[in-house]
Amino acid sequence: MKELIRRTRKSFTSGDRQSDPQIPDNMWAKCPACGQIVYSRELEDNMKVCPKCGYHHRLSAREWLTFLDTGSFEERDMHLLPMDPLEFVSLDVSYAEKLQQAQKKTGLTDAVTGGVGTIEGIPLVIAICDFSFMGASMGSVYGEKMSRAVERAADLGVPLLTINSSGGARMQEGLISLMQMAKISIALTRLAAAHQPHISLLTDPCYGGVTASYASIADIILAEPGANIGFAGKRVIEQTIRQKLPPEFQTAEFMLEHGMIDMVITRSELRAVLSRLLRLYRRAPQPAPVQHTAVMAS
């Protein structure tokens, strides 16, 4: 019976998802998961986790930055701009137009924001995907910013934190999009050589090229409760096997159960877990970072 009620509510609310239930000026917001009306301020204070049902609302890149020490973030590579490498011939809206729309809507140049910062005083490199920019699809700028973040972490000798979310490939960049998977992965060989950890946080949703490359092979993989994570989209699989998939399929909890990730953590635990990990993986006391190329025994 409970199941039934939940399901009807879900289908009832799914229709007005597009109209974005959390308009920032609104005093009240409707949770897309439980459908309950929540005081916006309360939602903000709770790191956008629904106080009624625990649903983790999607965060923008800017909102994720609040998990770093206040004022510690310095953005890098902000001047990278997308191009139209295929001169994509669209049957409807051109790629250039889509990019402009997304840029106007989000105030971002592309889906990834990267830079350096600290958590509890420990430095790290951070790269964040913003799903509201064309579904955080992976194009040239995504791949380049992520690769530079990886290399920066290796060069500085600090850990890398990626906060991931993506619908998959940037279709308008064709195979260049697919090759970003190889590009970021090859950069990761440098981070491995620097003996610095890559911590990957999977947030809702993570599909396609991002899960089939760097995000799934991090040294430590965390995921937010209820986040949808998978390789192929649910609809594609349902069409292939011609049957409905259970609601728990491809959730963070499903991934944990199948041994694909290290832990599911709530937003309220995140900073504490990250700082604990950063302490554990720190190899030398600050502020003298160890040069791993140097001979340590002498």
Next chain:
Amino acid sequence: MDAPQQHEITPWERVQRARHPNRPRTLDYVRAMTDDFVEMHGDRRFGDDLALVAGVASFNGQTVVVIGHQKGQDTRENVRRNFGMPHPEGYRKALRMFEHAEQFGFPVLCFIDTPGANPNKDSEERGQANAIAENILKMAGLKTPIVACVIGEGGSGGALAIGVADRLLMMENAIYSVASPEASASILWRDSAKAPDAAKAMRITARDLVELGIADDIVPEPAEGAHTDNVATIANVRQYLQKHLDELRKLDTDTLLAQRYNKYRTIGRYQEKTQSIFQHEHTEPYHNGNTNN
């Protein structure tokens, strides 16, 4: 580079040729161009995946590891081979063989021919994304030469999972795309019947991918396509694989890995503003994809 003459063949016609049931498959190439082929089975974790074949063989007197997607030539064989769509255990068999190649210093030859990685419930439960990701990372740092050739269809992550190579060859009528033309048309324009338009717009042909700096060379096919003359087709592929392998074998491991790093690290096109955004917009285009040609 001797790019073969392009006739008035549309990208959509190339898609048909790339998928032609009578095209030679991985095992046809391996059996015809190598000696003493020994097929290896299983991923040592879960099972043996017939959609991906792997083994060791002698290629012009040199032991190599061969890895490839395997489609069938009739319905029965295709069902047995799952239409060349591997499950995670297929990719993990490949992973094992990449490590094997590194262990014994054998170069790797990869034959790409898949609509994509198998999208079903079992694959997700066993970590399809993880299996592909592990392979990409392994190839990125593998201390032995890798030459890959797209012999038919290169389908997205399922192709890249054995396709991070020092040299990527495309057969003249092969295609390589981030999603099939049908799926692309469906995602972009909500109409899979627009697949011929997508085939063009997505730039999936051999010539396109050389221009984009992703593919390194094009292996010519008989005038009417590979399916019309297996012997000539296989001879061409053999010649091109040998040529590229010979070049790579002259490199020491550090140089090989540095070149591979540079090859993949520079794929992509973007522009970077070098001045403050408040000045007059001074932008420098980066055509990184072209630097490899």
